[in-house]
């Protein structure tokens with residue numbers, strides 16, 4: 001059996017890794033449009049370190065998946081303790097926001113506590129992300145942080161977003177919120193409290209470790225931009241920019257669905273095309289600033305909900321580097337989301353970097369432009385899936401057509417259009433490989 005996998009990000013590579021041992025599979029071809037595999041797990045060299053598309057920390061509730069990632073990295077991995085803050089009204093608040101209400105001004109602290117304890121929205125089953133925040137955390141926490149931060153990162157009103165992404169967030173126990181307002185801070189999201197990260201090379205090291213484990217049966221074709229996909233009988237034919245058409249018995253796609261649908265020559269019905277066109281996503285600009293010194297405290301990532309500031313999160317990348325490699329300067333990563341056609345998307349790289357440095361100085365995180373040693377940036381078109389209110393319906397239409405009618409498997413963050421992290425990608429690769437092997441062996 002010959003298997004074709006479109007896209008060689010973590011989804012494609014980890015699936016090939018898991019499938020390759022089966023003796024009934026003769027060959028696996030990975031078709032990747034870029035010059036290197038990795039997709040969102042590529043790391044960009046800057047000022048001596050590898051910078052990810054947003055720092056990619058490794059954590060998971062699934063011990064088997066976490067073990068696999070850590071083992072693949074061998075000696076090149078260390079365990080770190082989360083040290084994230086929210087910068088609100090000139091103060092650092094421990095992340096998650098509801099776990100350190102005592103760091104707010106007294107009126108804001110009381111507003112958050114009272115509206116949490118006397119919450120008129122609590123009984124209503126939430127129909128949108130905004131309703132979920134109001135029902136779960138009350139008006140104060142929602143209005144001071146959750147709503148502005150989410151509007152900023154999504155560039156989309158949470159009133160028009162589905163609950164899919166947030167519905168697993170547990171309701172904090174009232175005693176924790178009371179304690180947090182009294183100054184006894186607690187920890188939230190404990191599954192990410194400790195995380196792993198490659199010591200050197202950025203998250204691309206994880207991808208490279210998977211890549212090195214691919215055997216002779218797997219052929220990785222880079223610079224292979226998939227152009228046209230056809231089907232005759234049960235066989236698939238894929239034409240890419242790197243060579244003659246390739247034929248497969250089984251096809252799996254981890255490329256973004258809108259890109260897939262645009263390339264399918266299978267008589268795609270208009271409602272399926274429309275569903276793909278209506279999927280919403282954000283792009284991201286990663287701005288890198290190397291500074292002599294900063295005043296951001298001993299924090300790794302800082303979330304900024306203030307709408308007048310361009311970035312929603314900054315990270316001190318040196319936090320991820322082993323102590324012995326640090327040189328006393330700081331590499332700051334600022335993340336800026338945008339959507340094609342909006343105001344931010346029209347900023348040039350130079351304008352964006354200029355604004356980021358300005359904003360860092362305005363917040364008091366750096367003294368000014370004079371401490372900047374170097375700067376750089378890169379962009380990623382498909383970064384965040386937006387769960388708008390039509391997402392479920394659009395995805396049902398697309399899955400029914402691709403998987404139900406064509407037997408073309410969808411896999412990965414934009415392959416399935418789901419907000420999934422690396423651990424969920426690997427978990428899904430494990431599940432997909434079991435399904436495929438089950439069918440092959442049947």
Ligand SMILES: Cc1cc2nc3c(=O)[nH]c(=O)nc-3n(C[C@H](O)[C@H](O)[C@H](O)COP(=O)(O)OP(=O)(O)OC[C@H]3O[C@@H](n4cnc5c(N)ncnc54)[C@H](O)[C@@H]3O)c2cc1C
Pocket residue numbers: 006007008009010011012031032033034037038039040041053054055056057058059224225226227254255256259284382383384411412413414415420421422423425
């Ligand atoms: C800002 C940000 C921060 C993140 N932080 C974390 C984190 O801290 N921890 C964590 O676990 N996860 C994190 N993630 C999620 C993680 O990046 C993804 O879950 C994972 O990398 C998705 O892998 P993928 O293979 O599904 O998709 P992708 O990496 O998008 O791979 C798809 C591949 O398809 C290729 N492709 C596209 N079109 C074509 C075509 N026509 N022909 C051929 N190839 C094509 C692309 O070049 C790409 O290589 C983060 C993501 C973002 C955007």
